[in-house]
Amino acid sequence: MARYYDDTVELTSMLTRWSKTLKGERRFVICSGGGPGIMEAANKGAALAGGDSIGLNISLPFEQKSNKYVTKDLRFEFHYFFMRKFWFLYLAKAMVMFPGGFGTFDELFEVLTLLQTKKVTKPLPVILYGRSYWNEILNFEGLVRHNTISKRDLELFRFADTPQEAYTHLRDELTKIYKNQKSMVPAVRS
DSSP, rough: HHHHHHHHHHHHHHHHHHHHSSSOOOOEEEEESSSSHHHHHHHHHHHHHHOOEEEEEOOSSSOOOOOSSEEEEEGESOOOOOHHHHHHHHHHHHHEEEEEOHHHHHHHHHHHHHTTTSSSSOOOOOOEOOOHHHHHHHHHHHHHHHTTOOOOGGOOOEEOOOOOOOHHHHHHHHHHHHHSSSOOSSSOOO
């Protein structure tokens, strides 16, 4: 699993460096769950590239505390998972899901369900990183064979196996989606 940590650092560094070349203020900012492991790697990559990153931390009786790479003023603490997932999805312009456990599956399936049912209408590229992991753990083709999802639902995401592959897809998709918008970040109304 250490490979995925290193790949996350590399990918988020690449994305942060690219984002810094875009006109306007911080068009894209890395956002993670703010905790250890892959979440830390995402924030670390952004920090190494000289960028800010967001951490949406969850209060748990064990395991999770905000990692040191989250930008200080962009650390948020949530008590309820549903509120944390709401903010993840609200802020997201794309998602990269690295191998993980129940929490990763919860977030992945919520996003895919909302995209499938068109409850999320904004374009949202979703990448499952590490094809061999995902294909071993989840049998997407089996879901199609059992008619629990349609073949078309497999188009809600794509796989990537290298930081460069994921980066290229995200850069191209985000450029296509947001090329005519002045700001890549939603306005916040108070």
